[in-house]
Structures are given as C-alpha cells and as structure tokens.
Amino acid sequence: MAAASATVRAPPTASATPPVRAGLLRDRGAVRRDAVRAASWTTHGLAKVTGDVDVTAGESSGLLSVGGRLVAGRFRATGTLEVGGAVEVAADLSLDGLSRFSNAVHAGDLTSRGTLHGEAALRVDRAFLATGAVEARSVAAGLFDLTGSAEVPGELGAVAIVRGRFLGDSRIGSIRGKRVELAGPSTALVPTVWRAVFGGGASVRVDRIEADRVELSAVDVGFVRAREVVLGPAAHVTEVEGTIVRRDRTSRVGPESRSPRPHGLSR
DSSP states (O other), X not given: OOOOOOOOOOOOOXXXXXXXXXXXXXXXXXXXXXXXXXXXXXXXXXXXXXXXXXXXXXXXXEEEEESSOEEEEEEEEEXXXXXXXXXXXXXXXXXXXXEEESSOEEEEEEEEEEEEEESSEEEESSEEEEEEEEEOSEEEESEEEEEEEEEEEEEEEESSEEEEEEOSOEEEEEEEEEEEEEEOOOTTTSOOHHHHHHOOOOOEEEEEEEEEEEEEESOEEEEEEEEEEXXXXXXXXXXXXXXXEEXXXXXXXXXXXXXXXXXXXXX
8 A cells, every 4th residue: 555645845035024013012111122124113201223224214312323224115314313324214304403314315305403414326217305404425315405504525416406504614525406596695694792792694515516507695616607697795606607598786607716814904
C-alpha cells in the first residue's frame, strides 16, 4: 500500500508580511524612543527618537529630536524640531518655531513661521510660504513667498513666482522663476538701535536673477536677465540683459565702488 503523499508549505518569509503600523500613539512629558511607526503620533513636551519616524500624520509640541529619517503624510511641529536624517513629507509640513535639518527636506507644501535652518537642499512640490528666517543650501519650489530674511548660497528656484519681502540681512546666490518680485527693507521697517542712530537699512544681495519679469526695490543684484525689468526705489543692478520698462529715479544701474567713508568726512 502506497504511503499517502503530503504537501509541505514553507512558512512565509518576513518580507511577505510587512510590520503592522500602530494606530494612535500619544506621548506626553519627557519620552525617549528607539523609533516610531504609527498611523497617528502626537507628542507634547520633550521627545527624543534615536532612529526613524514613519507616520501617516504627526504633530509635536515642545522639543522633538529625531536622529534618523522623518517620513510622514503630513506633519506639524510647534516649538523646536531637530532631524538628523532626510525629511520626506508627502502633503503638508508645517513648522512654527525653530527647525533644524541636517539633511535634505522634501515636502508637498511647506509653511514655516520662525527660523528654518537647513544644511542641505529644500524641495517643495507646490507652495513654500515662510515668515521669518530661511537658511538652506538651495531651495526649489512651485511657488516661494517669504517675509523675513534668507541665506541661500546656491539657487532659489520656483516654477511660478519668487516673492521676497526682506526684513533683515539676506544673501542669495541665484534666483530663477517665471516672475521674481523682491523688496528690501527701509530703516523704518527694520528698526534696530544701530540703524536708528546711524541710519541705513538691512543689506539684501542677490548675485544673479533669471526670469520673464523681475521687479526690484531696495535690493542689490549683480546680474539680471529678463524680458521685463522694473527698478523701484533704491534698487541697484550691476548689469541688466533685457528691457527696463519702469525705473524709479533713485534706482541705479552699473558697477559701483563701495568703500568705508574716511574718518571725519561728512556731507
């Protein structure tokens, strides 16, 4: 009599069944975790994650330090946020306070109120709206709108509009966009003890701008290439390639030699 045959099924491999994402995770007070993986995570107080954070929706209030990557569908941080790894937020990334990023940041939409310090590139698919200070190696966005100051040694580029209303010292390597509108501050807009006593406004310098239309006021630009250029009050451009369609009498075009005024000389 023949022995009955049997079918032996191999156990499923670990990769066949992905780890189950936790549901709602809430932390309060001082918390330390190796990693966070949840559908929804909220933390209030002092939180430190030595590894990665992977959430569908996240919100932090207080101080959050992430040693690894931050991956989220959407994320909101109020207070201080520090991330050592790359940041990938598919939808909205909202920052209110101080944010420090050691690696690249990519978001669908980005809103920053306060100080955003990035040591690498910032890439935003749609709108990047900032109030305060923005520091990054380079910025790429669908639309860029800033009220505050910027320190971007590389390129700041937007598919549509780059708009900057500068309230503090700023320096940008190059700007590209369909339309670029930059307005520097006046002494009245940026009162400091030094400027109130000795006069002068904040320094805003851009090395190069390329766009269809460029509008400038109270900024210093090395080179502008555009079909239409509008030079408002106190705008200075060293070289222009394009048509100046409107020019304020206080604007300047051409190289300037700037040196400290000799001691004792006054006008």
